Amino acid sequence: MTDPEKLIAGWLDGSLNEDEQAELDEWLKADDDNMRRFTDAAMFEQQIQSATIAVEEQPAAESFNASVAGVPPRVFSRRPFAVFAAALLAILALVLSPQHPADETFATLEQTRAALWESGDLPTADGSRLDQGTLRLAEGLATLKFDSGAEVVLEAPATLFLVDAMNCELTRGTAVSDIPESAVGFRIKTPSADVVDYGTRFAVSVYEETGETHTQVIEGRVEVEYAQSDEVVELTTGQRNTVIGETLGAATDDAEHEHQTIAVKPVDHGPDWTLLEPVKDAYTGNVKDHNSDVLLLVKKEIRGGRVNRIAYIGFDLKDINQQRIEEAELLLYFAPTGWGLASHMPDATFSVYGMIGDATDWDESILHKDRFPAALGTPEVVHLGSFTIPQGVQKGRFRVRTEALSEFLRKHPTSEISLKVVRDTVARDNGGTLVHGFASRRHPVLPPPTLAIRQQAR
Amino acid sequence: MLNEQEQLRFMRLWTAAQPAVSGYVRALVRNRAVADEVLQETSLVLFRRFDEYDEQRPFVAWALGIARFQVLSLNRDAARSRVAFDTDLLARFTETWGELSPRVSDRSLFLQDCIQRLAARARQMVRLRYYDELTAEEIARQIGGTGAAVRVALQRIRQQLRECVKRQLRAEGETP
CATH class of the missing domain: 1.10.1740 (Rna Polymerase Sigma Factor; Chain: A)
Structure with missing residues (x-):
């Protein structure tokens, strides 16, 4: 066995041959004290070097004074300090400069729809080049094109930190990504997981409060890497997965997800208007799990009908003189349902129908959301009006104010009237069809469906 | 951020x-x-x-x-x-x-002083090795002798510096 001191010295000099290196390794493995002795030597070597640099670069007078005083001067060599200063400057540049030089951009904000931005540190005009920073989208949709080829549509409310052309961090909201071959490996980090794409279209949603991550694959394959361990779940077309706190969910085949709703201010009509709230409202649909107690869900599926959702609203006009109705308006307060993908939904048109005959005699408990076709069968209806919700918008007040509506209310034989709300527009894709929803009379924050009526003055 | x-x-x-x-x-x-x-x-x-x-x-x-x-x-x-x-x-x-x-970390405080107390030739070798970052062979070419001899000398210098620092630390009433 070679003298360990020689092996250590040889290592420090960089002069060990392979056999000697192997011998050193053996010696180090043999005993923790050996490792300590070795590490101490390596450390001392660095200290000698730092001190030498300090001595060589020290002004002579200072060195003299230090020696005279008998106090060893502090080690403060310039070169290590220069390194440290450079590192510090780099960090400060990262922290303090709101705008990086233009050549550091790696993505383009291609298009926004009905977008409203909150304070972030990146430009938000269409066509802006983006570098590292945060986008906060309060409302609407925004399409980002990364230089890697990855395309990400953000659905509000969303916060996205752009890291580079292959990485971003989603801390709230939904990101729908389209990943061409050039961007395979594109990674969306969330508080609870990393979603790595292998050439697909997929959606990731993050709940801000809990940090839970919902991933849904529209087409292709992604891997969801659990942030707290090495666990990985692979998802393929049509599958989804949820990571909540300490649970990495298994892949399931049902691709829909959730958000919360947002309050909207009610409208203020003049004094000659009477505002009526529904006496009953309900929606039908043949869906087991994804239901709401506070929203009336409306959806038209490309598959044709089986899981369509239709809303029904009943008003009682007993305090209104129906013959004297001059003008009428139906107000609906939409809120995000969290189901489906807004970016796959073009501008959506909705129609409101008035129900004729005995069809008004329905009950909330019979016209149940789980049961479709409704107990109503196919009631006779008359079209009263339509409205459109632009792409990217999922909340807000929408109204129908037509002569047909006024006429329907004036001519209706009884005071009890029923309206039916359907969506005419289907989504572009089968996967994750957006479900629209508007506040029911049970909504805790939003105004209920409101029938505003202005009567002829006597 | x-x-x-x-x-x-x-x-x-x-x-x-x-x-x-x-x-x-x-x-x-x-x-x-x-x-x-x-x-x-x-x-x-x-x-x-x-x-x-x-x-x-x-x-x-x-x-x-x-x-x-x-x-x-x-x-x-x-x-x-x-x-x-x-x-x-x-x-x-x-x-x-x-x-x-x-x-x-305390060793650093005394090392500068110890280096300055080295004999002229040892001090020169320290400068060539740690400041100019030359290899043992390069140092040998400058001051004469062989690379192996320089290595041995450097090893002795390290030992000297270690002892010097240890003495100073002891004088300060600290454990090395």
Whole structure:
């Protein structure tokens, strides 16, 4: 066995041959004290070097004074300090400069729809080049094109930190990504997981409060890497997965997800208007799990009908003189349902129908959301009006104010009237069809469906 | 992104840990410029991942762990890295470094004085080796003799400096 001191010295000099290196390794493995002795030597070597640099670069007078005083001067060599200063400057540049030089951009904000931005540190005009920073989208949709080829549509409310052309961090909201071959490996980090794409279209949603991550694959394959361990779940077309706190969910085949709703201010009509709230409202649909107690869900599926959702609203006009109705308006307060993908939904048109005959005699408990076709069968209806919700918008007040509506209310034989709300527009894709929803009379924050009526003055 | 308070906390911790980390990187990466780059990259990674730092652990240990990966990711030849160890040994080396560094930092205080007290020829060798960063063979060419002789001399100088520092520490009433 070679003298360990020689092996250590040889290592420090960089002069060990392979056999000697192997011998050193053996010696180090043999005993923790050996490792300590070795590490101490390596450390001392660095200290000698730092001190030498300090001595060589020290002004002579200072060195003299230090020696005279008998106090060893502090080690403060310039070169290590220069390194440290450079590192510090780099960090400060990262922290303090709101705008990086233009050549550091790696993505383009291609298009926004009905977008409203909150304070972030990146430009938000269409066509802006983006570098590292945060986008906060309060409302609407925004399409980002990364230089890697990855395309990400953000659905509000969303916060996205752009890291580079292959990485971003989603801390709230939904990101729908389209990943061409050039961007395979594109990674969306969330508080609870990393979603790595292998050439697909997929959606990731993050709940801000809990940090839970919902991933849904529209087409292709992604891997969801659990942030707290090495666990990985692979998802393929049509599958989804949820990571909540300490649970990495298994892949399931049902691709829909959730958000919360947002309050909207009610409208203020003049004094000659009477505002009526529904006496009953309900929606039908043949869906087991994804239901709401506070929203009336409306959806038209490309598959044709089986899981369509239709809303029904009943008003009682007993305090209104129906013959004297001059003008009428139906107000609906939409809120995000969290189901489906807004970016796959073009501008959506909705129609409101008035129900004729005995069809008004329905009950909330019979016209149940789980049961479709409704107990109503196919009631006779008359079209009263339509409205459109632009792409990217999922909340807000929408109204129908037509002569047909006024006429329907004036001519209706009884005071009890029923309206039916359907969506005419289907989504572009089968996967994750957006479900629209508007506040029911049970909504805790939003105004209920409101029938505003202005009567002829006597 | 860290808030202002966290940034200040990071700065404080990193300022304190930086000498140990830079020594560690230099011990493993022979090329100065590359070592400096590794150190800079390490500081940036530490900053970016500061939210992952577990306060139960010493900051130095965490920083060294990150530095280790930065060193490992180097192309060994390009960097003239001294990492010949397998990953397990390197991990133990890193751990030991973190454990020893706070205990031996005092040595730096006295080393300058000890170097200045060296005999002229020894002092010259120290300058050539540690300031000009020449190899033993290059030093031999400058001052005469063989590379092996220079190595032996340098080893003796290290020993001398160690004893000098130990004496000074003892005089200060501290344990070496």
